[in-house]
Amino acid sequence: TEVAPGAVLIPDWLDEQRQRELVAACREWARPPAGMRTVRTPGGGVMSAKVVALGWHWRPYHFSKTADDGSPVKRFPPELGDLADRAITDAFGRAPDDGPQYDMALLNFYDAKAHMGMHQDKDELSKAPVISLSLGDACVFRFGNTESRSRPYTDLELRSGDLFVFGGPSRLAFHGVPRILPGTAPRPLGLTGRLNLTLRATGLDP
Ligand code: MD3
Numbered sequence: 339t340e341v342a343p344g345a346v347l348i349p350d351w352l353d354e355q356r357q358r359e360l361v362a363a364c365r366e367w368a369r370p371p372a373g374m375r376t377v378r379t380p381g382g383g384v385m386s387a388k389v390v391a392l393g394w395h396w397r398p399y400h401f402s403k404t405a406d407d408g409s410p411v412k413r414f415p416p417e418l419g420d421l422a423d424r425a426i427t428d429a430f431g432r433a434p435d436d437g438p439q440y441d442m443a444l445l446n447f448y449d450a451k452a453h454m455g456m457h458q459d460k461d462e463l464s465k466a467p468v469i470s471l472s473l474g475d476a477c478v479f480r481f482g483n484t485e486s487r488s489r490p491y492t493d494l495e496l497r498s499g500d501l502f503v504f505g506g507p508s509r510l511a512f513h514g515v516p517r518i519l520p521g522t523a524p525r526p527l528g529l530t531g532r533l534n535l536t537l538r539a540t541g542l543d544p
Pocket residue numbers: 444446454459468470502504508509510511512513514515534536
């Protein structure tokens with residue numbers, strides 16, 4: 339369903355088997371070196387969600403190839419490039435536009451108390467849609483407007499296995515995660531908390 343121009347939500351896109359495989363992969367990606375870490379925001383705050391990036395290391399306003407611990411950032415797995423192409427095709431009914439390839443993934447982990455404030459994703463040079471996959475506990479996702487972090491916005495629930503693609507005018511919409519719904523993860527996943535995997539095209543030279 340198109341939630342806003344260019345924003346397409348496909349509930350239950352990943353079946354339980356795929357979700358389990360992806361959670362297992364996420365556990366590996368979260369491991370040091372270049373593992374999951376806390377991000378300090380430019381305003382002097384600390385994000386409550388923990389983050390690890392693949393392909394490019396990410397800090398607000400900056401991409402690099404070296405993680406905070408000094409190790410090289412983990413590579414962007416080619417399987418995630420294939421997954422990105424399938425996501426775009428299913429969301430928009432056609433193959434991805436020519437342009438920069440999907441070359442980075444950002445994995446966020448939320449415990450029961452974590453949240454993410456309203457923000458725009460403006461660090462990528464490319465306008466390619468951002469692809470979001472949710473795993474584990476459900477959350478309230480707040481989808482706003484392109485002007486400011488305040489109203490009007492729409493609150494939606496994102497659940498394990500959901501695909502959400504943000505292209506076109508929605509690519510620069512403010513968005514955030516006001517809260518996690520603890521204990522809502524599908525039992526077989528064996529996951530406490532929520533993982534969100536976003537796939538992106540940075541538009542940077544490798
Ligand atoms: C709309 N992540 O990693 S996913 C982020 O659930 C981020 O962890 C949230 O915001 C999370 O930057 C929200 C949905 C999402 C992701 C990227 C977007 C929505 C977006 C980029 C542009 C517009």
